[in-house]
Amino acid sequence: MTTGTTSPTHFSSRQRLILFVLLGAGFMLSVDFSILNVALPKVGAGVGLGLSGLPWITSAYALPAAGLTLLFGRVADLYGRRTIFLSGIALLIVASLIGGFAQNSELLLTGRVLQGLSTALAAPAALSLLTTSFAEGPVRDRVLGLNGALLSAGFTIGALVGGTLVSLLSWRAAFFINVPVAVAILVLTPGLITESVLPQRVKLDLPGAVTVTGGLLAVIYSIIEKTIPVAIVGVVLLAVFWVIELRSSAPLAPLHILKRPTVKWGNYAGLVIFSMETAMIFLMTIYLQNVLDFSPLITGLIFGVPGLAAVAAGVLAGRLIGRHGSRKILALGMGVQSLATVPLLFVGDHRIALVIVIPALFVGFFGHVPAIVSYTVTGTSGLPNEEQGLAGGLTSMTQQVAITIGIPVLSAIAATQSGELTGIHLALGVDVAVTLVSVAFIWIGLRSRGAVDPMMVSVNTSRESEAELAATPD
Template sequence: MLVLLAAAFVFAADYSILNVALPEVGAGVGLGLTGLPWIVSAYTLPAAGFMLLFGRMADLFGRRRLFLSGIVLLAAASLLGGFATNPEMLLAARALQGTATAMAVPAALSLITTSFTEGGMRERALGLNGAILSGGFTAGALLGGSLVSLLSWRAAFFVNVPIAAAILVVTPILIKESRIPDRVKLDIPGAVTMTGGLLAVVYAVMEKNIVWGIVGLLLLVAFWIVESRSSAPLVPVRFLKRPTVKWGNYAGLVIFAMETGMIFLMTLYLQNVLDFSPVTTGLAFGVPGLAAVAAGPIAGRILGRYGSRNVLSIGLALQGLLILPLAFLGTDRIALVVLIPALFIGFFVHVTCIVSYTVVGTSGLPNEEQGLATGLTSMTQQVALTIGAPIMVSIAATQSVELTGIHLALGVNVAVTLVSVVLIWFGLRPRGGGSEATVVNPATEQNPSQHLAASVD
């Protein structure tokens, strides 16, 4: 568990450190201002596009094997980025880091879910994972600037290498291989159409390119047709139709997209309206972000007591309601009296939502589909992180006054979140007499408590 959590921390911290260091990294390799977004996009595109494919490959060919391969690739990509002397080397390194993320993250998450029986233990393990992710993002945001200032932007890449080396040494000793027995066939047509479709859709959102969006949707339709007719599908259609998979991942999309959009809008508000410096803005988010670290372990216990459907629905509703007062902030710096407490409580609730949707999206499934499930939840996160800010900025841009636009976008944010709560609540309603939509395991046809009892016996 410590090894897998360390890996989660590295990937989260690496993402936020590079965001803080973007201007210095761009200047270091001669990348102009207009090229800076591609430092992020070069990472996000493969991370989102390949996540589901590698999640399924982890099931088929070995979760530990794919996890270790991802860590090796991360170390190599970090070395390439640290020694980069031109934009091409840097962007290639970022693309490889994104691919490493797509390989290692779902594999690590599925190693966690398959190591703990569904129920309280798994929920606590996923809660710790959520806390570590939040800690990594917060540490990267708070320490990234200092690391780059004291050493160099290259340190943002090199810091990954010794940690990756330690993980590579320890993992074979502590973690056993885990995969589907006697099944190594890969659905090539399904892999090509799914990956191509995801890459095209994500690229279309990033670049606001309608043509690529249409191409991506056509490829995803082709993927659905291929999977419906395949004897050994990469992603079984019945899997995608499951309420827990469908509504759990829809919840994840809303959770990340709306929160990411809010953070971006508040960044504009703090710097452009209240005229705060980037350092002060970082502190305004970083200090409340510490609450998110505490939320993970607590969320696991809350889920065990009240159920994932209840916690997910109430948590998402609170996430939306805590954004509501931000839609009324004015031009006076006294607004911090409202903003900081709202962020503090909101980040705590946000991590609770993350743990809840991960539990929902991976529950009620046999172990041989856990890599697929975690790949899908991880892909949902990456796609949502990509589309959240552009959507909110596009809404804000419809108004001529910046503050008015921010208010409008935040209002839409709240409305979408609260409507989604209703949809998720009814989408996860009990079926077949169970207490929740998440309790039925197709492999055992029994609820988690019965499965746990059987395991203990």
């Protein structure tokens, strides 16, 4: 589906409505991940869930969101992106009502599992609808810049909204807030977005779907629960998936896509960007509440104010990528995200530390969003429309896996120290080191033979894309 020709820097009224729907959906889904994080103790107390069970409020969401995203991204290619997107939004309404009305831990966790499943359905479909609705080049880069801004802002605003709702109303409001937004999306979407063109008689690669989904779920679960046997099962299933894809006549994830340097290194960058930043936010949440003794509301405000930098950076990101190329902006954004964390290695246990914390968060968020946009542009550009669902599924899966594994990995590192503040400093140091080393790998990997900058691809194909847009009716 296309929306017609437009100026490289302006959107038509219909495109603005499409952006409102798709970006609003992505923002809502990103808020869902973090909105309960600052209020886990109150949520657990509300349904009789003990301290040891609190992490499962997050994990119950993250497992299906990370493990099923790749599968549903490909399903959207085969059976209709709009259909899968709307199915995810409808399921989110049901899941939010279950969670909001839950009187026991079983219903609460059921609601969170269904919320994760709705994210796996809707997120890759929404991204592929974005990338196929706007021509590759300056327009799409601007769109992905706005998407990256709202995606990053969603995580921080989720903490702000969660703290506010819990303090003023109840933790149940954090579930119910989804419902009116999701209903509006369900009403608006059919009249704005047409169904994607379905391929002829392409069957779903069922063995590939089963093995990759089982493998991802096992690996992610093993990281959350720190169980080596389950990790081994997951690795074996992923190896079997690779063999199946080599032999399949209609693979779930064609290996020629997975081997593309832009796809490979773009998604590796996304894994580092999201895992390290999400873990940093979690560690600083612990620092602000446990070490500096701030309330959930104040903690949300401390993250929310610097989070405004994410919006500003998202507006600039597309233009910066168009001018300098995604490879340079990706490396620069990751470098800024990492170096902004360095001052946090030296904060103490007095509230005067906010003089360091707030500016560091502001600069870090400003670098974080261009990095997100650059990895998304890198991972989804230069591919035909019929593979955009898979590309969107890969980038969405990378995001979900990253935000799932980053917290338990760096938390485990922090737990090796006897003092809480010392452990936070150590884990943040690992965060900085991993990100900086990864910048070097990605810079070299995207420079290797065959790794064409997506912006060069867009320049070479812009006339062809414009001709296709002009020939396609709304």
